[in-house]
Amino acid sequence: MTFIAKPKLHHPNLPTNRLGFTHRDYEGSVSTLCAGCGHDSISAAIIQACFELDLEPHRIAKLSGIGCSSKTPTYFLGASHGFNTVHGRMPSVLTGASLANRELIYLGVSGDGDSASIGLGQYAHAIRRGVNMVYIVENNGVYGLTKGQFSATADRGSKSKKGAINHDTPIDMVGLALLLGATFVGRSFSGDKDQLVPLIKAGLAHKGAAFIDCISPCVQFNNHNGSTKSFDYVREHNEAVNRLDVISPRDEITVDYAPGQTVKVQQHDGSVLSLHKLNDLYNPSSRAQALGYLQARQARGQVVTGLLYVDPNAGDLHDAVGSVDTPLNQLGEAELVPGQAALERINAGLR
Numbered sequence: 001m002t003f004i005a006k007p008k009l010h011h012p013n014l015p016t017n018r019l020g021f022t023h024r025d026y027e028g029s030v031s032t033l034c035a036g037c038g039h040d041s042i043s044a045a046i047i048q049a050c051f052e053l054d055l056e057p058h059r060i061a062k063l064s065g066i067g068c069s070s071k072t073p074t075y076f077l078g079a080s081h082g083f084n085t086v087h088g089r090m091p092s093v094l095t096g097a098s099l100a101n102r103e104l105i106y107l108g109v110s111g112d113g114d115s116a117s118i119g120l121g122q123y124a125h126a127i128r129r130g131v132n133m134v135y136i137v138e139n140n141g142v143y144g145l146t147k148g149q150f151s152a153t154a155d156r157g158s159k160s161k162k163g164a165i166n167h168d169t170p171i172d173m174v175g176l177a178l179l180l181g182a183t184f185v186g187r188s189f190s191g192d193k194d195q196l197v198p199l200i201k202a203g204l205a206h207k208g209a210a211f212i213d214c215i216s217p218c219v220q221f222n223n224h225n226g227s228t229k230s231f232d233y234v235r236e237h238n239e240a241v242n243r244l245d246v247i248s249p250r251d252e253i254t255v256d257y258a259p260g261q262t263v264k265v266q267q268h269d270g271s272v273l274s275l276h277k278l279n280d281l282y283n284p285s286s287r288a289q290a291l292g293y294l295q296a297r298q299a300r301g302q303v304v305t306g307l308l309y310v311d312p313n314a315g316d317l318h319d320a321v322g323s324v325d326t327p328l329n330q331l332g333e334a335e336l337v338p339g340q341a342a343l344e345r346i347n348a349g350l351r
């Protein structure tokens, strides 16, 4: 059994958002993942982010590949569009869907195996093309679904549950996203909802390729001594660069941050990203500094979390290819079959 339907009954006075939806309207089926799996916490954060942003569930399309992480879209946004692709192929299916209908909000959910192993090429091209999406990797360093083999993000020297040592160099998805041109790059930890929820909200408000690497311990195969993706390891080595809130412009803005500690970034949809800098030297608007900071902290054994880089004026794939605003399935015959004269003009332009 892959899912269990949730009982319809719920408390009559659940809080509602501006659309009149409760939290339950953003949930999916009952999770069948192992109790304590980090992926379930990420699902809860996605539900909370969409509830708080007052998103209409039918405007969201959630896409994933194969893995425990890629199963999770069944457990949130039950009233949204969903597509479970072949292993590692989520990015190209999402790219196609986005080109066909730019009115939907695209959420790609994947695993470290799905995106850093078999799907590495797919991941790279979706990011470098600036597909307008939030791409979340639920990163546990193993193939959880197929019994805990090391994935390509497993740290060198980390130990499997059976005691094997990983000798390969890990792929840092965050460093790679920066190199590939992602215009929003963040990292968080499944056990840190206070950081993760605003990060997802900010990613959803961003126009362009937003990438979030979320360390998500696998309680079955990667939560033991010697693992660098366990709850204890990440808690001990976490270095948060900033704290952020996403403030919708419809809300009265009541910010109580001390002067000089806040960077406000206007997003394309009008929402404001407010960064509270814990480290005065950290500047999330510099790609080069983000890369240097990551590597310097990594050399000290620290896992940097927070919003590492954002370009608030980023464009996306639609801008680059000049695609039509109207979803393709709403175009009429006149637009789809422009006739002989138009064909001749195109052919002449290619000669």
Ligand SMILES: Cc1ncc(C[n+]2csc(CCOP(=O)(O)OP(=O)(O)O)c2C)c(N)n1
Pocket: 066, 067, 068, 069, 070, 087, 110, 111, 112, 113, 114, 115, 118, 138, 140, 142, 143, 144, 145, 146, 151
């Ligand atoms: C083409 C193909 N190759 C291999 C598999 C077997 N397989 C299923 S899930 C998976 C790895 C999943 O790992 P990850 O994406 O990290 O997800 P997790 O289970 O750790 O959340 C593999 C190798 C498959 N389903 N399809």
Ligand code: SF4
Pocket: 032, 033, 034, 036, 037, 038, 039, 068, 069, 140, 144, 145, 217, 218, 219, 220, 221
């Ligand atoms: S095997 Fe690991 S990743 Fe899969 S559901 Fe269990 S704890 Fe989560």
Ligand SMILES: [Mg+2]
Pocket: 067, 069, 111, 112, 113, 138, 139, 140, 141, 142, 143, 144, 151
């Ligand atoms: Mg994994």
